[in-house]
Amino acid sequence: xxxxxxxxxxxxxxxxxxxxxxxxxxxxxxxxxxxxxxxxxxxxxxxxxxxxxxxxxxxxxxxxxxxxxxxxxxxxxxxxxxxxxxxxxxxxxxxxxxxxxxxxxxxxxxxxxxxxxxxxxxxxxxxxxxxxxxxxxxxxxxxxxxxxxxxxxxxxxxxxxxxxxxxxxxxxxxxxxxxxxxxxxxxxxxxxxxxxxxxxxxxxxxxxxxxxxxxxxxxxxxxxxxxxxxxxxxxxxxxxxxxxxxxxxxxxxxxxxxxxxxxxxxxxxxxxxxxxxxxxxxxxxxxxxxxxx
Amino acid sequence: xxxxxxxxxxxxxxxxxxxxxxxxxxxxxxxxxxxxxxxxxxxxxxxxxxxxxxxxxxxxxxxxxxxxxxxxxxxxxxxxxxxxxxxxxxxxxxxxxxxxxxxxxxxxxxxxxxxxxxxxxxxxxxxxxxxxxxxxxxxxxxxxxxxxxxxxxxxxxxxxxxxxxxxxxxxxxxxxxxxxxxxxxxxxxxxxxxxxxxxxxxxxxxxxxxxxxxxxxxxxxxxxxxxxxxxxxxxxxxxxxxxxxxxxxxxxxxxxxxxxxxxxxxxxxxxxxxxxxxxxxxxxxxx
Numbered sequence: 001x002x003x004x005x006x007x008x009x010x011x012x013x014x015x016x017x018x019x020x021x022x023x024x025x026x027x028x029x030x031x032x033x034x035x036x037x038x039x040x041x042x043x044x045x046x047x048x049x050x051x052x053x054x055x056x057x058x059x060x061x062x063x064x065x066x067x068x069x070x071x072x073x074x075x076x077x078x079x080x081x082x083x084x085x086x087x088x089x090x091x092x093x094x095x096x097x098x099x100x101x102x103x104x105x106x107x108x109x110x111x112x113x114x115x116x117x118x119x120x121x122x123x124x125x126x127x128x129x130x131x132x133x134x135x136x137x138x139x140x141x142x143x144x145x146x147x148x149x150x151x152x153x154x155x156x157x158x159x160x161x162x163x164x165x166x167x168x169x170x171x172x173x174x175x176x177x178x179x180x181x182x183x184x185x186x187x188x189x190x191x192x193x194x195x196x197x198x199x200x201x202x203x204x205x206x207x208x209x210x211x212x213x214x215x216x217x218x219x220x221x222x223x224x225x226x227x228x229x230x231x232x233x234x235x236x237x238x239x240x241x242x243x244x245x246x247x248x249x250x251x252x253x254x255x256x257x258x259x260x261x262x263x264x265x266x267x268x269x270x271x272x273x274x275x276x277x278x279x280x281x282x283x284x285x286x287x288x289x290x291x292x293x
Numbered sequence: 294x295x296x297x298x299x300x301x302x303x304x305x306x307x308x309x310x311x312x313x314x315x316x317x318x319x320x321x322x323x324x325x326x327x328x329x330x331x332x333x334x335x336x337x338x339x340x341x342x343x344x345x346x347x348x349x350x351x352x353x354x355x356x357x358x359x360x361x362x363x364x365x366x367x368x369x370x371x372x373x374x375x376x377x378x379x380x381x382x383x384x385x386x387x388x389x390x391x392x393x394x395x396x397x398x399x400x401x402x403x404x405x406x407x408x409x410x411x412x413x414x415x416x417x418x419x420x421x422x423x424x425x426x427x428x429x430x431x432x433x434x435x436x437x438x439x440x441x442x443x444x445x446x447x448x449x450x451x452x453x454x455x456x457x458x459x460x461x462x463x464x465x466x467x468x469x470x471x472x473x474x475x476x477x478x479x480x481x482x483x484x485x486x487x488x489x490x491x492x493x494x495x496x497x498x499x500x501x502x503x504x505x506x507x508x509x510x511x512x513x514x515x516x517x518x519x520x521x522x523x524x525x526x527x528x529x530x531x532x533x534x535x536x537x538x539x540x541x542x543x544x545x546x547x548x549x550x551x552x553x554x555x556x557x558x559x560x561x562x563x564x565x566x567x568x569x570x571x572x573x574x575x576x577x578x579x580x
Contacts, residue, residue, distance in 0.1 A: 042400055155418050163413035166401045170462065173362050173388040173472075174414040175381025217400045221446035224420075226400045 026238035034231030037213025053205040055081035061113035082190030086183035218271030315502035322369035348523030382414035387463030391475040397448035410462030453484030
């Protein structure tokens with residue numbers, strides 16, 4: 001237990017560049033994933049995000065084998081997956097099973113590629129569970145650049161995207177290009193997922209993109225408030241998880257998922273009483289606004 | 294009534310409304326390949342007029358709405374909303390969809406739903422202009438009597454409450470034309486009355502033209518000025534007393550149809566009872 005929470009060591013490690021880079025990377029991811037999250041959850045795309053992250057892993061494994069940058073491989077895999085999912089549309093009854101089929105194949109291919117790869121085992125493991133110490137300053141700038149790009153595009157399409165996510169029929173009637181927005185949104189998810197793969201690993205992208213948002217929408221039904229809370233939760237999980245993982249040298253994912261899940265459970269408990277109250281609303285029509293995480 | 298649009302932009306609203314329909318279709322034709330939904334459709338809906346659009350499934354009622362929403366180009370003829378062709382996200386049009394069950398956990402409050410009706414189709418985050426949106430939304434929520442549940446998640450509201458919000462969502466942009474696509478479907482009688490009264494109030498107070506697509510005319514019969522009845526490419530336009538008759542409907546359906554008036558209700562009975570009142574159109578389509 002001493003080794004798990006050695007604050008002196010943590011403070012010392014934080015003076016190193018690699019640790020700082022990791023924290024900055026986590027912070028950037030927290031913002032991007034936190035903003036995308038509520039839309040992902042509203043559009044019921046959690047499984048699609050999962051599938052995208054698996055294909056990012058496949059791409060990264062391929063890149064590792066070819067000796068190209070892992071980041072580019074992940075990006076290629078995730079974007080390919082995202083385009084595929086985006087073109088299928090939100091209501092496609094088959095979507096779930098198609099994702100399942102592609103996911104299984106992609107993961108299998110990824111495992112094969114990693115098996116062929118002759119290099120260090122740590123590189124392989126890192127793709128699955130995150131390898132925060134691997135974030136160099138070049139990677140960091142790429143990440144910041146992509147993160148900003150995703151946020152800028154999202155700011156441009158946010159309102160019609162929200163409209164088409166929560167109220168598809170009327171959005172179509174109002175001339176919102178729902179199909180196009182769906183593809184663009186999937187691309188944004190693809191890029192963000194590819195970035196996350198390097199930090200928290202393919203298997204745990206959900207911990208940053210889904211869990212904080214799923215927690216947030218339990219305690220508020222205002223889209224704006226849900227987004228703000230989701231960012232806060234994602235930040236706490238990402239930055240908190242990275243900082244805590246430094247001293248013991250445990251994979252980042254363990255802490256990131258642990259913290260985000262704790263937040264999620266807490267919010268569910270708060271949300272239960274809130275929904276119960278809202279169900280019995282007649283006089284008090286004000287939903288509880290959560291101020292505590 | 295059918296004056297050409299070129300008559301003076303300076304004309305007053307009252308003047309304009311006297312000359313030209315809020316909705317104007319001339320020689321309108323809509324076809325998909327060989328299949329003609331309707332052809333030669335001339336329709337002028339005046340400001341403040343309540344037009345019910347009836348007909349079996351697949352007769353092109355929804356396609357007509359799509360044309361007016363600017364989502365579907367005509368195959369022939371012209372369509373104008375207040376003298377200009379409709380466009381996507383047209384501010385002059387309000388749209389009320391049918392009630393659908395919403396996910397109880399949907400992250401959306403009543404006021405958000407209404408706000409999206411105002412500017413949800415515009416690009417950007419919508420963070421700017423929040424104050425303006427809020428006051429507009431508050432106003433319209435009050436107008437439809439939905440102030441109490443403006444902050445409640447929409448998924449937790451009853452169907453009737455949701456449809457009130459839908460009317461608010463359609464009215465918040467202050468439209469000239471209200472397009473309603475089966476807005477009373479799956480509502481109980483009391484809520485059917487509330488929602489149709491809200492629509493009626495609006496058209497009387499703001500001179501908004503109403504196109505009301507429905508398969509059941511009775512809940513709105515007392516409000517309807519004219520009926521557009523579409524069957525298989527044939528159509529008839531006129532007051533309910535002219536269109537909703539055994540003779541006209543038999544002609545349209547090309548099968549004996551009996552129209553019976555019971556109290557203030559219209560009951561449509563097909564030959565061999567195949568056109569029952571509940572779902573006359575589905576059955577008619579199969580025959």
